[in-house]
Amino acid sequence: MNFNNRVVLISGSINSATRSNVNFLNDLGATVVVVDSGQGDEQLLAWEWLRKSGACQFVTGNARESSTADALIKEVVDQCGRLDVLINGACEPNAGAASHADDDVMLDTAMAQLRETVLLSRSAMRYMAKQNYGRIVNTSSGSGIFGSEHESIFSAAAGAVIGFTKSLSHEAKGIDVKVNAVAPLRATAQAVDLSPDQISREETTYDARHTSPIMAYLSHESCSLNGELISAGGGRFARIFSSTISGYFNQDAAVSDISDNLRKIMATNHAVIPLRARDEILMVEL
Numbered sequence: 001m002n003f004n005n006r007v008v009l010i011s012g013s014i015n016s017a018t019r020s021n022v023n024f025l026n027d028l029g030a031t032v033v034v035v036d037s038g039q040g041d042e043q044l045l046a047w048e049w050l051r052k053s054g055a056c057q058f059v060t061g062n063a064r065e066s067s068t069a070d071a072l073i074k075e076v077v078d079q080c081g082r083l084d085v086l087i088n089g090a091c092e093p094n095a096g097a098a099s100h101a102d103d104d105v106m107l108d109t110a111m112a113q114l115r116e117t118v119l120l121s122r123s124a125m126r127y128m129a130k131q132n133y134g135r136i137v138n139t140s141s142g143s144g145i146f147g148s149e150h151e152s153i154f155s156a157a158a159g160a161v162i163g164f165t166k167s168l169s170h171e172a173k174g175i176d177v178k179v180n181a182v183a184p185l186r187a188t189a190q191a192v193d194l195s196p197d198q199i200s201r202e203e204t205t206y207d208a209r210h211t212s213p214i215m216a217y218l219s220h221e222s223c224s225l226n227g228e229l230i231s232a233g234g235g236r237f238a239r240i241f242s243s244t245i246s247g248y249f250n251q252d253a254a255v256s257d258i259s260d261n262l263r264k265i266m267a268t269n270h271a272v273i274p275l276r277a278r279d280e281i282l283m284v285e286l
Contacts, residue, residue, distance in 0.1 A: 001220055003030035007080040008219060009073075010056075011035040011063055011120055012089020012113070012139060014047045017184065017208035021087060022056045024212035025219070030085075032056040033076050035063055035120075064112060069119035073127055082131070085219040086124040088117040088161075090139040090184075113139075113157045118164060121179070125168070128177045137218045138165045138181040142231060145183070145240055158183075162229055169227030170276060178226045180218045183240060184211045185233025205234045213237075227275070243271035244280055 008030045010018055022032050034050060036058045050056055059075045061068045076083050090113060117138055128134025143151050144158025162181060169179040185206050211232040217223055218230070229240045248264040250257055258265070274280045 001028065001216070001222065003028045003085075003216075003220070005029075006084040006221075007031045007033065007076065007082050008085040008087060009033045009035065009059075009076050009083060009120075009124070010087045010089055011037075011116055014050065015089075015208070016046060017139075017211065018089055019046045019049060020207075020209040020212045021089075021215050022050060022053075024209075024216055026055040028216060031080055033080065034058050035072060036060045037062045037064075063120050064115040066119055069116075069123045072120070073123040077127060083124060083127055084133065085135045085137070086120060087215060087219065088113075088120060088136070088138045090141070111157070114160050114164070117161055121164075121168060125172070125177065129172075129175055132175050132177075133221075134177040135219045135221075135223065136168070136177070136179045137215055138179070140165070140181045140183050140229065142183045142185065142240065145229075145242075165229070166227045166276075172226065178218070178223055180223075180225050180227065181229045182211060182214055182218065183229055183231045184208070185231065185236075210235055241273050243273045244283070245269070245271050246283065249284075 003025060006029070008025050010021060010032065012018065012035075014034065014036070018034065022034065025032050032055065034056045036047070037060075051058075057079065059072050059079070061072050063069045063072055073083060121136055121138070124134065124136060128136075138161050140161040141148070141154065141158035143155040144160070144162050148155050165179055165181040172179055214230050214232045214237050218225065231238045231240050245267055247267075248257075248261040250261075272283075
């Protein structure tokens with residue numbers, strides 16, 4: 001598998017995951033471009049390493065504005081001749097729990113990743129549709145599906161990215177553009193019950209380099225997946241999916257009927273996986 005003559009654009013916070021993905025894709029022959037939107041102190045080390053390594057090129061701009069996102073995509077195409085892959089990286093989860101979050105920080109965290117992902121994907125999709133080829137890989141989190149203690153704001157954004165990914169994948173039907181998402185497993189450094197040694201071991205186990213193979217596969221021309229969410233971390237790769245059941249039917253249901261039939265409503269046997277929201281409606285109409 002190689003990425004010869006392929007151009008990859010990576011957005012999001014410049015961190016260890018960015019560095020790992022740049023290295024991995026560069027080694028496979030890709031021309032890698034990274035969005036430099038201005039980094040905080042905690043990201044400077046990875047940013048400086050990328051600058052010195054020569055493993056990627058840079059385009060500068062805040063992709064959270066529509067006009068800037070369009071300009072960034074155009075700059076990559078003008079600079080490299082084409083755009084084949086967009087990897088929307090994650091922003092740092094720093095808002096914490098909703099009950100304690102500052103309003104400005106909460107809104108910034110919830111909207112930052114979502115706006116960047118949506119706006120860059122929209123601009124990239126327009127270009128990819130014209131060339132009838134492209135791969136878009138978004139970064140989400142298991143917390144957007146399962147929830148995560150002390151990360152409700154980040155979880156809201158992660159969940160929104162998942163819904164956006166699945167919906168955009170339907171818009172790509174009929175053209176060779178695949179849209180998928182990865183949910184990297186992260187070390188639980190925020191867990192107060194872990195010792196420093198335990199945190200260190202988790203950080204080693206869930207090092208960002210373990211997610212790069214799935215990022216590369218979903219970015220490759222051989223990938224046939226579309227609209228999928230893949231969990232990756234610690235050497236494990238697994239599909240995350242949403243399912244539903246036939247449930248309890250009663251168009252004249254009273255509150256007592258809900259209580260009496262809760263077991264049917266909450267059952268997990270004979271689950272089905274809807275491919276789109278309409279599929280669940282069909283379960284009522286059939």
